[in-house]
Amino acid sequence: MRTLKLTKDSQKNILESLLKRSPNNYTEYESTVNEIINNVKENRDKAVFEYTKKFDKADVDASNIRVTEEEIKEAYELVDEKLLAVIKKALVNIRKYHEKQLQNSWFTTEDGIILGQKVTPIAKAGVYVPGGKAVYPSSVLMNVLPAKVAGVEKIVMCTPCGADGKVYPSTLVAANEAGVDEIYKVGGAQAIAAMAFGTESVPKVDKIVGPGNIFVALAKKAVFGYVSIDSIAGPSEILVLADETANPRYVAADLLSQAEHDEMASAILITTSEELAKKVSEEVDKFVEVLSRKEIIEKSLENYGYILVAEDMDEAIDAVNDIASEHMEIVTRDPFSVMTKIKNAGAIFIGEYSSEPLGDYFAGPNHVLPTNGTAKFFSALSVDDFIKKSSIISYSREALERIHTDIEQFAECEKLTAHANSIKVRFED
Amino acid sequence: MRTLKLTKDSQKNILESLLKRSPNNYTEYESTVNEIINNVKENRDKAVFEYTKKFDKADVDASNIRVTEEEIKEAYELVDEKLLAVIKKALVNIRKYHEKQLQNSWFTTEDGIILGQKVTPIAKAGVYVPGGKAVYPSSVLMNVLPAKVAGVEKIVMCTPCGADGKVYPSTLVAANEAGVDEIYKVGGAQAIAAMAFGTESVPKVDKIVGPGNIFVALAKKAVFGYVSIDSIAGPSEILVLADETANPRYVAADLLSQAEHDEMASAILITTSEELAKKVSEEVDKFVEVLSRKEIIEKSLENYGYILVAEDMDEAIDAVNDIASEHMEIVTRDPFSVMTKIKNAGAIFIGEYSSEPLGDYFAGPNHVLPTNGTAKFFSALSVDDFIKKSSIISYSREALERIHTDIEQFAECEKLTAHANSIKVRFED
Structure with missing residues (x-):
């Protein structure tokens, strides 16, 4: 791994290089994606079947697009028993963590006035699960369980099948364990369009979540507004903040755990110790x-791999907050104190035994995390993504009477006389 | 107003008609908007100044684009004293309501394991305030105060100036009262691009909120991912659910309070009473x-105005949930019981003295609300929009040791051997 001195310039260059990976920079695929979306919007099932034939080489039609109970049973027979056991254990942890995120409706009362927020789950959620290069049953759990915990009534999953019309058994088993209601064999931008607008076979949903390739990412952005989406996922990232107390072998192994995801993945060590920098580089090799x-x-x-040597911990922390990594490990003296200064990171792993893959699979927190610097404004996928809040406003006659002239005044200043009228009419007698 | 019988068909037709107003359907402006965005991204201030000259007929440059303290002082002299007084009163209510939305960081502990979520405000927020047809100081308060309450460090506002280079005094006064840090004289898609990417004069922000015309709405969608945005605002909507106990004069006045916003605004009464339907129609006239x-x-x-007569309250409530209106009033017998069945609405006004304009200005809840059926998955603008949550994960050696083989198993099933390695390496001795 290349080792650089952390300076404002190296930081700026690295950031610019990382941001090039953003799905927002792949506008050359936008017209293809828009064409797919419009075709599915207009021709519905017909378009979905054609694209599935074209891209997945599979013959899918209304009779077999939905995964059957028999197929799920078959998947249980095919899947490794040990994997099933660990899926079941992980599921308990993930559910338990997400249950802590549940929010209550609330209201305040004050002399004839009730104000509050009513929390309601969204009715239908769509989860996209990629096929392709790697099979990730953990991704199924992470996307489905927050919706389930939130109380979503219907969870629909779309995932591409192979040319033989089969979906990976581990995907089906994970989906079934997590409580997916309906699974459809459709992938890519066509799957996103199908869930955004509905087809004869695939139901329209209110929110679409889940990772995918550049076509899936662009399709999600294109349908945003028709439905809600989670953040637009970019390649994986890990940033380890370490001082001389860190074990170089652990740091190296953790950096590589993200580097292996794909060629666009990023692994960065920021350290105050030149010696650690050197040792980590050797261990990586x-x-x-x-x-x-x-x-x-x-x-x-x-x-996208860097070892950056900082002058001191403050400078290092500034860089951490500027890069706003998806995953961030703190392997320093007094790591909880350092944590208080971390403003921007998807997930923060604290201490030398909190290895990043612990969070990918097992600990409970969600592995769907903001990438590409978006941890400055986005959060991990959570129960929050599957609820919405309606404001509650109730005034008694007396309460409205106390302030009615204020509202009329405000409305008249904004030249909205029908607004003023709606208040006046209640006190015209 | 036209009166129709509520049927599945009329409901479907009305929904389709309403959804035509979605900013998503104005793709013909997309290329213009993208051109503006790319130009501002590349040429920064230069592009901003040129568009301001072209669209707002104003000569703005680096020396005068930012509103000065003198201009704000001048605005205080120009603004109606009564308006200032009511702005100050409204501000107290809005702040108080939003303070109830603040969320705490939390963690759980269990035998060597700490899990949680760290809540951090986003650092920089951008608020867009339209000029044009109507001046809305209330909109300034509603967009700025949630950010302020969340703890956002820097709040930037963009709003178009007149040909004379002046911003409406009431906008400046409201912004100053709400605690905006910097105000720039730039409007339209160019303002959104400037805040998304930063120019020499206008700082880059992390999240952009605020209403605007179709160019602003499309620009917000285009920059989503580079920054976060609030929902894409469509025209105003009110839906009144009423039975025979409702006062037809109040209902009519409330419907009109939204109908006056613009020609695309929608006002719908759904009632179980044919007599009320008739009387409301007369009062409207x-x-x-x-x-x-x-x-x-x-x-x-x-x-987009409809009076719909339903067979019974259940049918009426179904339609309410299907239409998912921005504003919704319940003017029925036992309105709180009816409220429990409302799943989709931006804001719910309960009882005959909870007139919708009360929420626009004064009561405290936010008037930035999901439109165009998006209340099925979006919420009112809130403090939630200006925070993000980082997952916290800390395992002790003992805690990791208890489950390390499970994680290795999961990683190996997903064929991610570097993931497995990062756990194994910690127990290799």
Whole structure:
């Protein structure tokens, strides 16, 4: 891994390089995606079937697009027993964590006035699960469980099938364990369009979540407004903040755990210790030789891997907040104190045994996290994503009477006389 | 107003007609908006000044784009004292309501494990305030105060100036009272682009909120992902759910309070009483004759005004939830019981003295609300919009040791060996 001195300039250059990975920069695919969306919007099932034939080489029609109970049963027979056991354990942790996120409706009362917020789950959620390069049953759990905990009535899943019309057994098993109601064999931008507008086979949903390739990301952005979406996911990122107390072998292993995701993944160490920088670099080189995804790792480190040596911890923390990484580990003396200064990060892993993959699978917090610096304004996928809040306003006659002239005044200043009239009419007698 | 029987068909047709007003349907302006955005992204201040000259006929440059303290002082001298007094009163109510929305960071502990969520305000927010047809100081308060309450460090406002380079005094006074830090004289899509990417004069922000015309709405959608945005605002809507106990004069006045906003505004009464339907229609006709915005009202009622007579309250409530109106009034016997069945509405006004304009100005809840059926998945603007949550994960060595084989198992099933390695390495001794 390249090692650089952390300066305002190196920080700026790295940030610019990282941001190039944003799905927002792939506008060259926008017209293709818009064409798919418009076709599905207009021709519905017909378009979905055609795209599935074209892109997934699968013959899907109204009779077989929905995964059957038999297919799910079959999946249970095909899936590794050990995987099923660990899915069940992870599920308990994920559900438990997300249950802590549930918000209550609330109201205040004051002399004839009731104000509040009524919390309601959204009715229908759509979860996209990619097929392709890697099969991630953990992703199914992470996207479905927050919706389930929120109380969403119907959870629809779309995922591409193989040319044989089959969906990965582990995906089906994870979906079934998490409580997905309906699963459809459709992938890509066509799946997003189908869930946004509805087709004869695929129901329209209110919110679409889940990771996907650039076509899926652009399709989600395009349908935003017709439905709600989660954030637009970019490639994986890890940023480790470490001082001389860190174990270089652990730091190296954790950096590589994200670097292996894909060639666009980013792995950054920011450290106050030149010695640690050197040792981590050596450990990385050793690990890369023995890891199965060596080629991907080498490319992602070359593209977006950095070891940055900072003057002091304050400078390091500034850079951490500026980069706003998806995953962030604090491996320093007094890591909880350092945590109080971290403003921007999707997930913060504290201490040397809080290795990032712990959060990917098992601990409970969601692994769907803001990438590409968007942790400055987006949060992990959560129960919040599947609820909405309606304002509640109730005034008694007496309460309105006390302030009615104020409102009339305000309305008249804004030249909205029908607004003023609606208050006046109640006190015209 | 036209009166129809509420049927599945009439409901479907009305919904389709309402949804035509969505900013998503104005794709013909997308290329213009994208051109403006790209120009501002590339040429920054230069582009902003040129568009301001072109669209607002104002000579704005680096020396005068930012509103000065003198200009704000001058605004205080120009603004109606009564308006200032009511702004100050409203501000107290709005702040108080939004303070109830503040969320705490939280954590759980369990035998070597700490999990939680750290709540942090976003650092910089941008508020767009339209000029044009109507001046809305209330809109300034509603957009700025949630950010202020959330703890946003820097709040930037953009609003177009007149050809004389002046901003409406009431806008400046409201902004100053609400605590805006910097105000810039720039409007339209160019203002959104300036705040999304930053120029020499206008700072880049993390989130952009605020209403605007179709160019502003499309620009917000286009920059989503680079920054966060609030929902994409469509025209105003009111839906009154009433039975035979409702006062037809009040209902008519409230319908008109939204119909006056613009020609695309929608006003719908759903009632179980044919008699009420008739009387409301008569009262509407009477009011329209005497209201100053008669022409707008007539057009919006013709386009999107409906009185719908339902068979019974259940059918009426189904339609209410399907239409998912921005504003919703319940003027029925036992309105709180009816409220429990309302799933989709931006704001719910309960009882005959809770007239909608009460919420526009004064009561405290936010008037920035989801429109165009998006109350099915979006909420009112709130403190939630200006915070983000970072997951917190901390495991002790013992805690990780208890489950390390589970994680390794999961990672290996997903064929992510570097993930497995990062856990294994901690127990290799």
